[in-house]
Amino acid sequence: MTPRIRPKYGETIAFLLSVVAEPSDECILWPFGRNGQGYGILRRGGKTVLAHRLALALYDKIDVPPPHIHTRHSCHTPLCINPQHMTWGTHAENMLDKAMACRSGGVKLTTDQVLQIRASIGTCKAVGEQFNVSASTVSLIRRRDRWAWL
């Protein structure tokens, strides 16, 4: 585990603002404190705030939404605060993302396979078995929630 930097007063929010002003394409890892789930945290107004949510809210120029609005990391890196790697989503979408992340370690689909899945006409389950992925992955590909650029 990388050592955590103990921030000076105002340093955490300054870091957040600089990231939000100029996000790069790469993951930007929160260098300060983190919680038990591996998300970056900071103290703000006497409260502990999740850094990635604040980053996305600042980026979208909104207040941090209530907890039932989850954040989805497209990069599956909890410590990443790059607002371009996140969207607001529902709990259900978040769970799906997590499931996808687990599988993507073992199964890699080629561009060809994704196009074949999209063109396929079988049930999600049958097609999933054929390509060694879950039915939900097939469904996501067909709905263009995954590999949308293909």
Ligand SMILES: [Zn+2]
């Ligand atoms: Zn990222």
